Amino acid sequence: MDSSKSDRRFSWAGFEVVNSPNFNDRPDDSIIDCIVLHSTVQRTLQDTVTLFLDPASKVSSHFVVGKDGTVVQMVSLTKRAWHAGVSCLDGVDSVNDYSIGIEMTNMNDGVDPYPDKQYLAVAEIIRRCRKSYDIPDRRIVSHAKIALPQGRKNDPLGFDFDKLKKLLAK
Numbered sequence: 820m821d822s823s824k825s826d827r828r829f830s831w832a833g834f835e836v837v838n839s840p841n842f843n844d845r846p847d848d849s850i851i852d853c854i855v856l857h858s859t860v861q862r863t864l865q866d867t868v869t870l871f872l873d874p875a876s877k878v879s880s881h882f883v884v885g886k887d888g889t890v891v892q893m894v895s896l897t898k899r900a901w902h903a904g905v906s907c908l909d910g911v912d913s914v915n916d917y918s919i920g921i922e923m924t925n926m927n928d929g930v931d932p933y934p935d936k937q938y939l940a941v942a943e944i945i946r947r948c949r950k951s952y953d954i955p956d957r958r959i960v961s962h963a964k965i966a967l968p969q970g971r972k973n974d975p976l977g978f979d980f981d982k983l984k985k986l987l988a989k
């Protein structure tokens with residue numbers, strides 16, 4: 820008998836859940852109002868899930884999105900995932916405190932493509948997050964934009980934010 824299926828759990832939004840140990844509480848006064856997009860610099864979704872399950876890695880994100888559009892939720896939205904590092908957006912530090920992190924499987928070399936299924940999955944995650952949180956388009960940002968010191972990160976390289984925002988407008 821295949822017991823693996825009955826062990827699978829799903830989040831509030833219907834995404835598969837694999838709980839990462841790498842999170843902590845958000846500050847009491849934090850208001851979730853932005854989304855940070857990353858690329859994993861790893862070849863497969865499973866590689867990233869494995870990394871985020873390792874307490875020694877000290878990294879995580881709320882969602883990981885495979886190239887085929889598979890979504891795994893690894894941290895509850897009410898908790899603080901560890902994806903942005905030292906960071907600042909619109910003058911407010913510690914973006915992890917008030918953001919939702921989405922990691923997309925991609926090598927971040929500027930050549931590796933983001934397939935349409937991946938764009939559609941990211942748009943779907945954002946749509947569902949917007950049912951609970953007020954996240955304006957201008958606060959859907961790259962890790963490159965918020966990482967400090969500037970230039971520390973360049974991901975998600977090659978990702979088309981205009982294309983994503985067009986999908987969100989549909």
Ligand SMILES: [Zn+2]
Nearest residue numbers: 857858962974
């Ligand atoms: Zn990143």
